[in-house]
Amino acid sequence: xxxxLAGPEVFFADGEALIQRKRALTIEYxxxxxxxxxxxxxxxxxxxxxxxxxxxxxxxMRDSDFVIANITPFRGFAADVGTAFELGFMCxxxxxxxAYSNDPRHYEERITGYFDGALAIRxxxxxxxxxxxMVEYHDMADxxxxxxxxxxxxxxxxxxxxGPVLPQDDLSMFEECLAAARRFFDGRSA
Amino acid sequence: xxxxLAGPEVFFADGEALIQRKRALTIEYxxxxxxxxxxxxxxxxxxxxxxxxxxxxxxxMRDSDFVIANITPFRGFAADVGTAFELGFMCxxxxxxxAYSNDPRHYEERITGYFDGALAIRxxxxxxxxxxxMVEYHDMADxxxxxxxxxxxxxxxxxxxxGPVLPQDDLSMFEECLAAARRFFDGRSA
Numbered sequence: 001x002x003x004x005l006a007g008p009e010v011f012f013a014d015g016e017a018l019i020q021r022k023r024a025l026t027i028e029y030x031x032x033x034x035x036x037x038x039x040x041x042x043x044x045x046x047x048x049x050x051x052x053x054x055x056x057x058x059x060x061m062r063d064s065d066f067v068i069a070n071i072t073p074f075r076g077f078a079a080d081v082g083t084a085f086e087l088g089f090m091c092x093x094x095x096x097x098x099a100y101s102n103d104p105r106h107y108e109e110r111i112t113g114y115f116d117g118a119l120a121i122r123x124x125x126x127x128x129x130x131x132x133x134m135v136e137y138h139d140m141a142d143x144x145x146x147x148x149x150x151x152x153x154x155x156x157x158x159x160x161x162x163g164p165v166l167p168q169d170d171l172s173m174f175e176e177c178l179a180a181a182r183r184f185f186d187g188r189s190a
Numbered sequence: 191x192x193x194x195l196a197g198p199e200v201f202f203a204d205g206e207a208l209i210q211r212k213r214a215l216t217i218e219y220x221x222x223x224x225x226x227x228x229x230x231x232x233x234x235x236x237x238x239x240x241x242x243x244x245x246x247x248x249x250x251m252r253d254s255d256f257v258i259a260n261i262t263p264f265r266g267f268a269a270d271v272g273t274a275f276e277l278g279f280m281c282x283x284x285x286x287x288x289a290y291s292n293d294p295r296h297y298e299e300r301i302t303g304y305f306d307g308a309l310a311i312r313x314x315x316x317x318x319x320x321x322x323x324m325v326e327y328h329d330m331a332d333x334x335x336x337x338x339x340x341x342x343x344x345x346x347x348x349x350x351x352x353g354p355v356l357p358q359d360d361l362s363m364f365e366e367c368l369a370a371a372r373r374f375f376d377g378r379s380a
Contacts (some may be wrong), residue, residue, distance in 0.1 A: 013322025050328030054338020058281075076266030081274040082333035088278030089339075091248075114265055132203025138240030142274035148244020149279075176350055 001185060002034040004061050006087060007070030018169055025171060029178040034064045061089055065097040068177045071142055071157070072168065073103055077111045079142050082134035091149035098160040098181055099150055100173035101141045102166035108137045156180045191375060192224040192281055194251050196277060197260030198270035208359055215361060219368040224254045230291075251279055256286040258367045261347070262358065263293055267301045273340055281339035288371055290348040290363035291331045292356035298327045316379050346370045 006016055007020055009015040023033040036056045037048075043049050061067070067090040071079035078084075090097055103110060110117055110129065117130030127137035140147035141157045158176035160166055166173065195212055199205045213223040228245045233239050251257070257280040261269035267272075269291075280287055294299060298317065301311055307320035317327035330337035331347045340347055348366035350356055356363065 011326075013318075013324075014376075016352035046327060046329045050326070050330055050339050051341055054334045055342060057335060058339070058342070061282075076268065078266065078268075078271045080333070081268045081271055082335040084271040084274035085278035085281075085333065085335040086338065088275035089282040091275075092279040092282035107244070111265070114306070128267045129205075134201045134203075134205070136201075136240070137236060139236045140240050143270070143275065144240035144244045145247060145272040145275040148241050149248070149275065152242055152245060152248070 001030075001065045002063065003181070004034050004064035004067045004090065006067055006083045006090075007042070007069065007072075008074045008083060011064070011074075011080075014169070016134045018171075021169075021171060022174060023176060025078060025175060029175075029182050030137065031107065031178070031181065033061050037062050058089070061091065064090070066090070066100070066155075066181060067180065068174065069097065069099040070101075071099045071146060072101045072165075073110065077114055078107075079146065084143075084146060087146055087149065087151060091153060093105070094153065096153050096155055096181070096184060097144065097150045098155040098158070098177040100140070100169065100177050101139075102160065102170055102173055104160040104162055104165070106139050107142050108135055108139075154184060191220075191255045192222045192253065193230055193255045194224050194254035194276070194280065194369070196257055196273045196280075197262075198264045198273060199266075201270075202358065204359070208284065208361075208373070211359075211361060212364060215365060215368060219372050221371065224250050226250050246380070247276070248279070252274060252283065254280070254285065256280070256345075257288070257373060258290040258364065258371065259287065260364070261289045261336060262291045263357075267304055268297075270337065274336060277339065281343060284343065286339045286345055286374060287344050287370070288345040288348070288367040289331070289336065290367050292350065292358065292360060292363055293331075294350040294352055294355070296314075296329050297332050298329075339350055346354060346373060347376065 009018050042052050067081050067088045074080040090144040115129040119135055122128045127135050138144050158173040193206040199208050232242050259273050259277045282350040305319040308323055312318045317325050330336050348363040
């Protein structure tokens with residue numbers, strides 16, 4: 001079983017070491033971390049290199065049996081948008097999807113600092129900021145398309161039960177996904 | 191031809207009016223804005239209602255011929271993650287994809303304010319922040335999976351050529367997508 005490991009680790013200052021640890025853990029759980037094995041001739045051009053990496057990632061996704069996505073908030077209040085794209089891509093292919101966040105909070109708890117004033121259920125029954133913006137209020141880790149797409153395919157969104165945000169090199173929530181995927185596939189073949 | 195209109199407008203304080211304007215423009219260009227026509231029995235429960243809306247949106251996406259996504263930065267420096275998920279979903283189904291941003295800047299120009307210090311190409315040849323984080327540097331509107339997925343399917347990412355960020359109720363970039371989609375499908379049937 002090949003797994004696509006989606007997440008923003010490639011952007012971290014210490015990303016390569018973390019990616020290698022994730023791949024090693026994946027193998028411990030009996031899965032193969034799927035990676036691009038094509039030639040390494042990435043065009044030496046800003047736009048073209050982006051297209052090349054995008055196409056390569058799409059090939060690897062189509063060749064993967066499932067996805068584990070790191071949706072820990074990235075440079076703001078929400079998941080990395082590249083990771084969100086990939087999660088949607090795999091859901092459309094109906095591949096089982098798992099995700100984790102090192103932040104224990106629901107989206108509606110995490111986003112409060114973004115707005116002036118309090119978030120509350122208003123007279124129209126909708127959860128809104130003072131400026132009228134609607135805020136998702138579903139006890140989910142992030143936008144309902146992410147959590148919903150994962151749940152619809154039998155996956156889980158692993159988060160700490162409480163406490164502070166875990167450091168970005170803490171892989172305990174990633175391991176919860178690996179264990180859940182192990183149970184998912186073992187149950188299917190039993 | 192049915193189009194899935196992806197974007198964070200539902201969260202805007204004045205979102206409903208803007209959504210109606212987008213639907214009217216879509217019809218002017220000869221397309222049908224695709225919307226959920228199922229029953230309106232959304233569960234009166236936080237988590238369950240999220241699952242319901244997610245499943246409904248997936249049904250509408252599978253029933254749509256193409257997508258136009260509003261990837262204007264939302265509550266931060268990047269596109270709405272629900273919109274990114276939906277763009278990935280439609281790309282996996284190999285439906286033509288178009289997107290627009292009311293912000294003229296590349297991601298690498300827009301994100302600078304997030305970091306302490308300057309972004310620059312470092313000794314290892316990689317565009318990084320002072321803290322070592324890698325920053326995408328592809329002259330793209332957002333993460334390469336979004337721009338790349340759109341380009342691979344013949345779509346465009348419409349942005350203002352220069353100047354300030356357009357107001358969120360400015361639909362000129364949305365109209366550029368409609369015009370490009372019109373050309374795309376007229377060319378295919380010619």
